[in-house]
Amino acid sequence: MNRLQTWVRSSWSVPAISGLLILLSFGVERLDAGAWNSVVGPQWWIDAGVHAHGSGHAFTLANLFMLAAAVVAGYGIVVKAVRALSVKVIGIDLLVSIAAIGAILIGNFWEAAAVTFLFAIGHALEAATLNKTRSALSELVAVAPDSAVVMRDGEQVEVPAHLVRMGEIVLVKNGAKVPVDGQVVSGTGAIDEASITGESIPVEKAKSDQVFAGTVSRGGFLQVLATGIGADTTLARIIHRVEEAQDAKAKTQAFIDRFSKWYTPAVIVLALATWFITQDVVLALTLLVIGCPGALVISIPVAIVAGIGRAARNGILIKGGEYLETSAKISAVAVDKTGTLTEGRPQLTDVVVLSAELDRTEVLRWAAAAEAGSEHPLAKPILDSAREAGVAPQGIPGHVTPVPGKGIVSDVGGQRVLIGNPPLLDQYGVRDDVGAGPAAQELAAAGRTPMIVAVDDRVIGVIAVADQIREDAPAMVARLHDAGVKKVVMLTGDTRLVAESIGAKTGIDEIHASLLPEDKLEAVAQLQREGHTVAMVGDGVNDAPALATADIGVAMGAAGSAVAVETADIALMGDNLMKLPESISLAKRTVSVMKQNIVIALATVVVLLAGVFAGGVTMSVGMLVHEGSVLVVILNAMRLMRNDQNSTAMSKELRKPRRQQVQEEAGATAVDA
Known part of the structure; x- marks a missing residue:
């Protein structure tokens, strides 16, 4: 029943x-x-x-x-x-x-x-x-977990997922869905994060790693501290964002809606005029049927919903139809270096001693003591190296003064310690009479970020950190060019020599180095003045002004950031660089389908109207052809639901373990021989 x-x-x-x-x-x-x-x-x-x-x-x-x-x-x-x-x-x-x-x-x-x-x-x-x-969207809703196993009073208790409390320990066993956002506190396992990031290869998880609701355990056993439950999970935010995006109207759709408000009454007036002139009721009624703009009305929304749905399935969140249309026009992409072109995990590579009285460990000790109170990303690798060398600082400096674009000044035990570039030394009147400048330039030319260390008025050494270039960064730049992007620009606060080294290895078209946040904003604005539609890829912190100014702001690795999911124009949920050109290619395909659908719809109406006045097109035949055009428009839009095979193949290739790629290359060489 x-x-x-x-x-x-x-x-x-x-x-x-x-x-x-x-x-x-x-x-x-x-x-x-x-x-x-x-x-x-x-x-x-x-x-x-x-x-x-x-x-x-x-x-x-x-x-x-x-x-x-x-x-x-x-x-x-x-x-x-x-x-x-x-x-x-x-x-x-x-x-x-x-x-x-x-x-x-x-x-x-x-x-x-x-x-x-x-x-x-x-x-x-x-x-x-x-x-x-x-x-x-339905698939995202379907992956939402129904139940959870939590530890309560020392026992395992199965409860509905929405009843898990913040701060509880949740057990994730092999084959089970992760019911909450949380942090692994014990155990190891492999988690399939395809529902969040679009990546089908399971990710290994261990203590302190982050997991997301709706992902699936493919092996192992994890104890997870719940940090996001119910509507506060990443999955819930994605569902909300996709739902809003699919309902948001594009500019073209808004125009079609306004056009229909005038077009439909015009068809009625045309039918009345035809009846008045010809006294043929059947002809007038046929014109009403023929003039229905059904295919035209559905041509845009069906393409937008399909395009945004396809993107969401691949771990790409597009804010709405308007942003989809704008993304199709992107001609310049501005990228931050750290965390985008590089892995974002810098390591200490060099400690150059320039004082005869000190050794490598002492220079590292002074640098770490000064950086202990710094929030700069480069402070961490210095502190980690000092900890490994057994000279980790005790406590924090008495006073730390960041000097934007130059470095920091710290008070360590009553002594002033400078860490930064030559302009910082000039500002504080410290003479470089031991060759720190040339040493820093040599390190920068090798793609490392050098920092001169001075205690009081004496330069004692140069330390350098380096960030590994992402393996897929050169391919990403090439694919952006293939997708129709004319210019890929690097915007970085790092020195020019370091930026040029990274740019040469990745194929970047234009480099802007030693930039402050406001300089990045100006660089984006300049690209817009040159006539470009600009997408800015950044971390949303020091890049916030540039992201706001760009036509499209892109957040990478947004799965762990609620702010990025809600505010970015395009949020790439995973950390796969190839999703960036994929999103632009998909936007261009979607807009192309929209234009094709409009042409099909208008051409059908014109041909049918001509057929009515020429004779031979009846009311039923007209409606049959009209609905046929609706079907064609729908089928055309449904093509967007198919995967971009080239993008998928490239993405899988870049995700292969390095050992597998080497073995395949060796095998191919042997065959050629």
């Missing part, structure tokens, strides 16, 4: 019942038995049948079935038209309603039934397609 009720409430029940009644009408008419064709109904229906067919045929049972088919299919259409009129909106439903009612009044029951039946099929098809294109 429930299955029957579900079917009756579905969008396909109306066209199915209407179609059955049309078949019954044809069947009864074919039988042509006297008992079946007895006259039914009041006299005015009989007269209508006579006037319609120009003969003495009475209103038959076949006509009654056809009328019933028109009423079943047309009732909902008329109701929608009346509701729209009540709020002063003239829509497509009104055109079809007038045409169907007019056809019935002149006794043309077949045309009325055909028009309403085909229109109902079109509505059902549109609803089914939008549900299909929203499948990415």
